[in-house]
Each structure stands twice: as C-alpha cells, then as structure tokens.
Amino acid sequence: xxxxxxxxxxxxxxxxxxxxxxxxxxxxxxxxxxxxxxxxxxxxxxxxxxxxxxxxxxxxxxxxxxxxxxxxxxxxxxxxxxxxxxxxxxxxxxxxxxxxxxxxxxxxxxxxxxxxxxxxxxxxxxxxxxxxxxxxxxxxxxxxxxxxxxxxxxxxx
Numbered sequence: 001x002x003x004x005x006x007x008x009x010x011x012x013x014x015x016x017x018x019x020x021x022x023x024x025x026x027x028x029x030x031x032x033x034x035x036x037x038x039x040x041x042x043x044x045x046x047x048x049x050x051x052x053x054x055x056x057x058x059x060x061x062x063x064x065x066x067x068x069x070x071x072x073x074x075x076x077x078x079x080x081x082x083x084x085x086x087x088x089x090x091x092x093x094x095x096x097x098x099x100x101x102x103x104x105x106x107x108x109x110x111x112x113x114x115x116x117x118x119x120x121x122x123x124x125x126x127x128x129x130x131x132x133x134x135x136x137x138x139x140x141x142x143x144x145x146x147x148x149x150x151x152x153x154x155x156x157x
Contacts, residue, residue: 003028006065019043019054024095030069033062033098037126039091050090050134055126056082059096059137063122066100067108067141074145075112080119081140090134096126108143118143 007026010016016023020043025034035058037043043054060082068077104120111118119140126135 003030010061015057019057021054021058030066031100033066035059035062035096035098037090037094037096039093047089048091050094052084052086052135055086055090055094055135056084056137058094059098059124059126059139062096062098062124063100063139063141066098067105067143070100070105071108071143075108075143076146078142079139080142083138085136087133087135090126090128092129094126094128094134096124096137098122098124108141112143112145115145 003026007023010023010026015021020038020040022036022038023033024036025032027033037050037054037058039050043051045051060079064077064079071077104122108118108120111120119142122139122141124137124139125133126137128134
C-alpha cells in the first residue's frame with residue numbers, strides 16, 4: 001500500500017481521529033514517521049495533562065507497520081509486547097518520530113534467518129514542542145520467516 005494512502009487512512013481511523021492523533025508524515029519507503037497529539041478537552045486526564053492512553057496510542061502501530069512493509073514477503077510480523085514510562089506531564093502538542101534503520105532490519109532478519117523467532121525492541125520518545133521528553137515507549141516486534149510449501153523456512157535470496 002502506498003504510504004500516503006495509509007497515512008490518510010490512519011488519520012481517519014477512529015482511535016486516532018477521536019484522540020487527536022495525526023500522522024503528520026510517513027515516508028514513501030516506510031523508514032520514517034512523525035506523529036502529533038494535540039491537547040483537547042477530550043484527551044486530558046483528571047489533572048489537565050495528556051491522557052496516558054493517548055500518549056501510548058500515538059506510538060502503538062508504527063514499528064510493526066514499518067517492519068512489516070520491509071519484510072512482509074518472507075516474514076510474519078506482529079507486535080509482541082509494549083511498555084511506557086511517563087517522564088514528565090505532557091501539555092500542549094506532543095510528537096513522536098520513528099526511524100527504521102538498515103541495522104534494525106538486518107537484526108530482525110538475522111534473528112529469524114534459521115526459522116526461529118526474532119523478538120526485537122524499538123524505543124520511541126514522545127516529546128513536547130520544546131523537545132523535552134514526556135514519555136518513552138518500547139515496543140517489541142515479533143518476526144518469523146514464513147514456512148515454505150515443503151514445511152521449511154524460506155531461504156534468503
């Protein structure tokens with residue numbers, strides 16, 4: 001799927017749309033994404049800062065989607081685990097950026113090369129407009145080479 005089409009679809013996806021989350025940029029090669037969460041009355045918590053669920057949701061699908069776009073032909077890719085650390089209260093617009101490197105993709109491929117599962121952690125900082133860290137998320141992505149018709153793992157080309 002073209003990245004621009006996926007970006008537009010994600011911006012209309014109810015969990016993002018109603019939380020005030022917007023995918024600002026998704027590169028054509030699925031190597032970079034930038035997401036913004038605007039502060040609204042409906043996404044504030046009891047003390048007037050960003051609701052933690054919205055902070056987490058803004059980072060939720062990106063690592064899996066980006067890895068999947070690069071490995072989908074030969075691998076099964078899923079989210080496996082996630083963590084969030086709240087560093088400081090979030091007020092105003094906050095942002096998250098995702099950069100998928102060749103080294104990260106090589107690590108996933110290497111761990112899954114023999115038909116085993118790859119479990120790789122990716123970290124993302126959610127920052128405010130001044131660049132101060134509001135929250136830090138970690139996502140563990142699972143990948144495994146797809147089975148061939150004869151039951152063995154597909155061979156790397």
